[in-house]
Amino acid sequence: MQLATLKRRSILLTAWLVVLGFLALWNGFNLRPSTDLSQFLPRGVSLQDEVLLSQVRSGVAARTLLLRIGGERPAEALADASRALAARLRNDEGFQQVANGELDLAIRDTDPDLFRYRYLIGPHDACVDALTEPALRAALEERLAELASGAAMLDKERFGADPTACYRHLLHALIPQHTPDRRHGVWFSPDGDHVLMVVVTDAQASDLAAQRRAVEHIRDVFDHLPEGAGLTLDLAGPGYFAVGSEQRIKTETLVLSIAAGIATAGILALAFRSAALVLLGMLPLLSGVMVGAALVSWVFGSVHGITLALGVTLLGVALDYPVHVYAHAAGADDLQTKSVWRTLLLGMATTVLGYAALAWTSFEGLSQLGVLAAAGLITAALTSRYLLPALMPDSYRLPERRWLAALQARRPHWSPRTGLLLLLLGLAGLGLVVSIGGNPWETDIRRLSTVPQAEIEKDSLIRAQLGAPDVSRLLYVVADDEADVLERLEAVLPDLAALQAQGLIGGFDTVARWLPSPQTQAARRAALPERAELTARLAAANAELPFRLERLAPFLDDVEASRDLEPLRAADLARGLIGTRVSMLLQPLGDAWLGLVPLSGVGEDAVAPLQALAEPGGIRYLDLREGTAELLAGFFTETLDKFLLAALVIALALALALRGLARIGLVLLPIVIALVWTFTLLILIQGSVNLFHLVSLLLVAGLAVDYSLFLNRPAADEADRLRSLLSVSVGAGSSFAMFGFLALSAIPALQAIGLTVTLGILCAYVMSLLLARAWPVG
Structure with missing residues (x-):
C-alpha cells in the first residue's frame, strides 16, 4: 500500500512539474513585457480624449x-x-x-x-x-x-x-x-x-x-x-526612462522575489518544520503566476511590467492557500476538513469577484491585472485544494505551538458593538481628513510613475536648463485631410500673434508657419x-x-x-531639417489628421480668449494637465462604481454561503473596518490616493475576507480552532513580509502597492482576530 501511494505521489508530482515546465517555456517564448504607463490610462471615449491620449x-x-x-x-x-x-x-x-x-x-x-x-x-x-x-x-x-x-x-x-x-x-x-x-x-x-x-x-x-x-x-x-x-x-x-524602468522592474522583481521567497520559506519552515512542505507550498504559487502571466500574454499580447511585478506579489496572497491546507489536513479526517475546503474556496471565489471588477475597466493595464490576479488565485486555490493534500506525507503532524494556545487564550474578544464603534471612528476620521485635505484622489499623471524620484528631478532640472517652456496647454484641430488642417491653422495665425503681442501668451508653435496649406502655396505660386x-x-x-x-x-x-x-506636403519633409517638428505638430489620428499648436506662457486671462478663438474654425483648446486629471477622475469614478458592484456581489455570495445575518455581519465587519482604516491611513501618510493604492485595496479586501472567514469558521473543537488561528497567522505573517519588501521598492508604483497592502494586512489581521467569534459546527 505504501509503495503504491508513493508511486501515485511521484506520478502526480512529476506531472505537475512537467506542466509548470511547459508553462515556463511558453512564457519564455511569448511573454513580452511592456513599460508603457499609458496602459494604465483609459481608452478615450471622446475626440478630446483621443487627442489627449495620443x-x-x-x-x-x-x-x-x-x-x-x-x-x-x-x-x-x-x-x-x-x-x-x-x-x-x-x-x-x-x-x-x-x-x-x-x-x-x-x-x-x-x-x-x-x-x-x-x-x-x-x-x-x-x-x-x-x-x-x-x-x-x-x-x-x-x-x-x-x-x-x-x-x-x-x-x-x-x-x-x-x-x-x-x-x-x-x-x-x-x-x-x-x-x-x-x-x-x-x-x-x-x-x-x-x-x-x-x-x-x-x-x-x-x-x-x-x-x-x-x-x-x-x-x-x-x-x-x-x-x-x-x-x-x-x-x-x-x-x-522606459528603458531604465524595464531593467529596474526586472531587477527589483528578481530581488523582491528572492527576498520574498526566502522570507516566506523561513516562515513556512518555522511554522511547519518540514522542508518537503516548504518546497511543495511553492508549487501552487508558481502555478498561479505562470497561468496568470500566460493568460494575460495570450489575451493582450503583452504584459505590463507593473502587472507582472504585482503578479509576483501573489506569492504573498496565494500563500494562504497551502498554509490552510497544511494547518488543517495534517492528521485530520475528511469530515473535519470538509468545512475547511468550503471556506477556502469561498474565500477564493469572493476575492476573484473583486478582481473581476478590474478585468472590465477601460484601462488595459488594470484589465491585465484583473485577469492575471483572478487566474492566478483560482489556479493557486484549486491546486492547493486538490493536489497538495495528495502529496502530503501521511505521517505528518503539526508541531506543538504553545504560543498559539497562549495567543488564543489571552486575545481580547471584542463585541460587534465595539467593532461598529471602530468603524464609525474610522469613517469620522476619514471624513475629517478629506474635509481638511480636499479631494483625496491623485489626478496628476506625473505622480503615476515607474521612475524613481531622483530621476524625475534630474529630468526636470535638465528641462529647466534647456529653457523648455511649459507647453501643457495647446490648441488642436482634427480634420479629414492634411490640407483642411493646415487651412484652419493658418486662419488663427493672426489672432495668435495678436495674443502674443498683448502679452496674454508667451509664445506658440504651429506647422502653418513653415508649411502653408496647398491652397496658400498655389496662391503664392501664381503670384x-x-x-x-x-x-x-x-x-x-x-x-x-x-x-x-x-x-x-x-x-x-x-x-x-x-x-x-506641386504643393509641398508633410511627407516630403519627413527626413529634412524640420521633419521632426512637422511630425510633432501635424500627425495622423486614426483615419483623420491632427494639427497641434503648443502654447507657452499662458496666463489665466488668456484662457477665455483662446477658447473663444478656438470655436469658429473647429479648433479646440486643451489643457493637458486638466484633461488627464479629468480622465483620472473618471477612472476613480468608474473603478469605484465597479468596486461597489463587486462588493455587492461579494456580500450576496457570502450571504448565500453563510446563511445567517449574524454570521454575515460578523464576517463583513472586520473587512469593512480594515478597508476604511487603511484608506484613512494612506491619505494621512501619502496625502492622496492614486490608482495603484486603489487597486491594492482589492488585495486588502481579499486578504481580509480570507482572515475573517477562517477565524469565524465553525470549529469542531478547540484544536480545530487553533489550526484556523495558525493558518491565518502564518498566512498574514508571510503576506506582511512579502509586501513589506515591496514597500521598500524605489519604484513609486510598487512602493505604493507595498505600503497599501502592508497597512491593510495589519488592520485586517488585528480586526479579524479581535472580532472573531466561535461558532458551533452545523
Whole structure:
C-alpha cells in the first residue's frame, strides 16, 4: 500500500512539474513585457480624449532624449565634446534629429526641399513680396552692405540663387522662440557647467529594444570620444526612462522575489518544520503566476511590467492557500476538513469577484491585472485544494505551538458593538481628513510613475536648463485631410500673434508657419512673376550696383522652376531639417489628421480668449494637465462604481454561503473596518490616493475576507480552532513580509502597492482576530 501511494505521489508530482515546465517555456517564448504607463490610462471615449491620449502615449515627445555633458573642464572643452558627439550621432540613421544649438548647421546641411520650395513656404514678405523692383533693390543693397562691412554672409555661397535671402529668413523662422543659453556656438546650462543636447530617435517610443539600442549607442559613442575624456554624460527623457524602468522592474522583481521567497520559506519552515512542505507550498504559487502571466500574454499580447511585478506579489496572497491546507489536513479526517475546503474556496471565489471588477475597466493595464490576479488565485486555490493534500506525507503532524494556545487564550474578544464603534471612528476620521485635505484622489499623471524620484528631478532640472517652456496647454484641430488642417491653422495665425503681442501668451508653435496649406502655396505660386518680367525688375533694381546679372541667373532659374512645383506636403519633409517638428505638430489620428499648436506662457486671462478663438474654425483648446486629471477622475469614478458592484456581489455570495445575518455581519465587519482604516491611513501618510493604492485595496479586501472567514469558521473543537488561528497567522505573517519588501521598492508604483497592502494586512489581521467569534459546527 505504501509503495503504491508513493508511486501515485511521484506520478502526480512529476506531472505537475512537467506542466509548470511547459508553462515556463511558453512564457519564455511569448511573454513580452511592456513599460508603457499609458496602459494604465483609459481608452478615450471622446475626440478630446483621443487627442489627449495620443500625446501622452506617443508622438515625437515620447522619442526625445535629453543629454547633458559636464565635468571639471573649460567651457571650450565642453563645447568641443558637444560638437563631436552631435556630429557622430547625426551620421547615424537611428536618430531623426540631433540639436545642440549649432545655428549654422541649417546653413551647412541644406534641405533640398526647403531650399527648392522657399518661395512657396517661406515668409511672404521676404520671399514672394521681395520680388518687386523696390524690394529687389533693397535686398541687393543689403547684400552689398554685408560684403562691405567685412562680415561674412551666412549664405553668401547662395547669393547667386537667393539674393533676397529668402532661405535665410525661412531658416530663422524655424528657430524656436525659447532656446537655451548659447556659448561657444552650442547650448549651455545657465551656470555654464554643462552643455546640453536634444536627440530624437527614429524608432517608435513603444519599441523598447530600439530605444535601448539608441541609449546604449549614445553612451558608447560618448565613451569613445577623445574630447569626452574626464567628462560625464547624463540622459533623461521618456525613452531613457522606459528603458531604465524595464531593467529596474526586472531587477527589483528578481530581488523582491528572492527576498520574498526566502522570507516566506523561513516562515513556512518555522511554522511547519518540514522542508518537503516548504518546497511543495511553492508549487501552487508558481502555478498561479505562470497561468496568470500566460493568460494575460495570450489575451493582450503583452504584459505590463507593473502587472507582472504585482503578479509576483501573489506569492504573498496565494500563500494562504497551502498554509490552510497544511494547518488543517495534517492528521485530520475528511469530515473535519470538509468545512475547511468550503471556506477556502469561498474565500477564493469572493476575492476573484473583486478582481473581476478590474478585468472590465477601460484601462488595459488594470484589465491585465484583473485577469492575471483572478487566474492566478483560482489556479493557486484549486491546486492547493486538490493536489497538495495528495502529496502530503501521511505521517505528518503539526508541531506543538504553545504560543498559539497562549495567543488564543489571552486575545481580547471584542463585541460587534465595539467593532461598529471602530468603524464609525474610522469613517469620522476619514471624513475629517478629506474635509481638511480636499479631494483625496491623485489626478496628476506625473505622480503615476515607474521612475524613481531622483530621476524625475534630474529630468526636470535638465528641462529647466534647456529653457523648455511649459507647453501643457495647446490648441488642436482634427480634420479629414492634411490640407483642411493646415487651412484652419493658418486662419488663427493672426489672432495668435495678436495674443502674443498683448502679452496674454508667451509664445506658440504651429506647422502653418513653415508649411502653408496647398491652397496658400498655389496662391503664392501664381503670384510669382514670369521670367521675362522678373529679369526686367532685377535689371532695374541692379542699376548703378556692382553685381553682374549673369551671376544671378540661378535666381531667375529657381523662381521659374517654382512656378511648376506641386504643393509641398508633410511627407516630403519627413527626413529634412524640420521633419521632426512637422511630425510633432501635424500627425495622423486614426483615419483623420491632427494639427497641434503648443502654447507657452499662458496666463489665466488668456484662457477665455483662446477658447473663444478656438470655436469658429473647429479648433479646440486643451489643457493637458486638466484633461488627464479629468480622465483620472473618471477612472476613480468608474473603478469605484465597479468596486461597489463587486462588493455587492461579494456580500450576496457570502450571504448565500453563510446563511445567517449574524454570521454575515460578523464576517463583513472586520473587512469593512480594515478597508476604511487603511484608506484613512494612506491619505494621512501619502496625502492622496492614486490608482495603484486603489487597486491594492482589492488585495486588502481579499486578504481580509480570507482572515475573517477562517477565524469565524465553525470549529469542531478547540484544536480545530487553533489550526484556523495558525493558518491565518502564518498566512498574514508571510503576506506582511512579502509586501513589506515591496514597500521598500524605489519604484513609486510598487512602493505604493507595498505600503497599501502592508497597512491593510495589519488592520485586517488585528480586526479579524479581535472580532472573531466561535461558532458551533452545523
